[in-house]
Amino acid sequence: MDSLKTQIDQQLRYNSTKNLFCIESQSRLGFSSATVSYIKEHFAALINLSKQEEEVLVDYLADKALESLCRVNQFYYFSSSDRLALKGIYVEMLAAIMQLPARAIANGLADIAKQHYQALQAWVKRSNPFAKTLYASTEPYLEQEVVCGEYAARTQLQLLAIDIHTLQEPVLDLGCGQQAYLVKHLKAAGLEAFGVDRLATATNYLHKADWFEFDLSGRSWGTIISNIGFSNHFLHHHLRVDGDYTRYALRYMEILRSLKVGGAFYYAPDLPFIEQYLDPAKFRISKTAVAGTAHWATKVVKL
Numbered sequence: 328m329d330s331l332k333t334q335i336d337q338q339l340r341y342n343s344t345k346n347l348f349c350i351e352s353q354s355r356l357g358f359s360s361a362t363v364s365y366i367k368e369h370f371a372a373l374i375n376l377s378k379q380e381e382e383v384l385v386d387y388l389a390d391k392a393l394e395s396l397c398r399v400n401q402f403y404y405f406s407s408s409d410r411l412a413l414k415g416i417y418v419e420m421l422a423a424i425m426q427l428p429a430r431a432i433a434n435g436l437a438d439i440a441k442q443h444y445q446a447l448q449a450w451v452k453r454s455n456p457f458a459k460t461l462y463a464s465t466e467p468y469l470e471q472e473v474v475c476g477e478y479a480a481r482t483q484l485q486l487l488a489i490d491i492h493t494l495q496e497p498v499l500d501l502g503c504g505q506q507a508y509l510v511k512h513l514k515a516a517g518l519e520a521f522g523v524d525r526l527a528t529a530t531n532y533l534h535k536a537d538w539f540e541f542d543l544s545g546r547s548w549g550t551i552i553s554n555i556g557f558s559n560h561f562l563h564h565h566l567r568v569d570g571d572y573t574r575y576a577l578r579y580m581e582i583l584r585s586l587k588v589g590g591a592f593y594y595a596p597d598l599p600f601i602e603q604y605l606d607p608a609k610f611r612i613s614k615t616a617v618a619g620t621a622h623w624a625t626k627v628v629k630l
Contacts, residue, residue: 480512495549502556
């Protein structure tokens, strides 16, 4: 299974710069020669996988595909039902591979790859319709990526003007990133800190979820932090013609309500289009200019 996961990772890298929305006649998507060779060499083992091994494999394929898509465009959003549908696509792909005649694997894999990437394209278009207009249909390689890097903990603290000695606990990093640098830094400093991210590896303090699915009501938070995360996506939806800005506005208010009295929500970029409506008797807003940019970081304190 480990060697199979390694091959999956290599296959994803093989297609990482290719345009999923390119028309079939010009698309460069497909299984690499290394993947074809691997399947031919290990075909007997693949068709004899146990049900449990197949489930592990499908989960891995779906998780890694989501990770790859979110690296290409951080504004993709996939609900739990979307992720379930994605697993279904991989179940179908594996079933098709396992039904291939051993003597015709190479040709069969080419057809399966074409059907698989057509299914992925249709799935992304259903779940994130804006992608249809973002990527050109005649370009085989990506010309535009909307990626988001993970920043070092000290960089995030500086950008958001946070003094960790003044933070109320517990602390929640909303969209902490796969590596959860800030959460780990805060925990090393002795703070009770937790993180939420759709790409996180679940632990006793990291939750693999997105910011809509995570239950904020489980406790009162002393501090919630989101650096170029929640507010960045909120701004994106606010500016998009088809944006889901109402859902973000409702979640924004849920975040503020989940704070303890005296607790704070730190985020960047700022959101003046909703901050102007906060009741000054209930919330105090302060802002800090982000050096070298035209943006501001916001701190909202619950009174």
